[in-house]
Amino acid sequence: MNGEVGAVEEDGNKAEWITKMFNDLPTKYSNIKMVVWFDHIHPPYDLRINTSLASLASFQNGMNQSFVIKQIQETK
Secondary structure: OOEEEEEOOOOOOOHHHHHHHHHHHOOOOOOOOOEOOOOOOOOOOEEEOOOOOHHHHHHOOOHHHOOOOOOOOOOO
């Protein structure tokens, strides 16, 4: 589990970073089964997902990938 992930728009490409995170999880970091996005303003940083349309779209696209589990699954 990665208990706190976030990115800012300043000095980088947040949408690209989000896309890379989702692309790398199933291949480079396949042991990570849970990621928590720190969706908060933590002055001076705005870590919310929707700080730009590109970042929001990138996150939505990532969440729509087939490996992403969006609900609790019962295991037996």
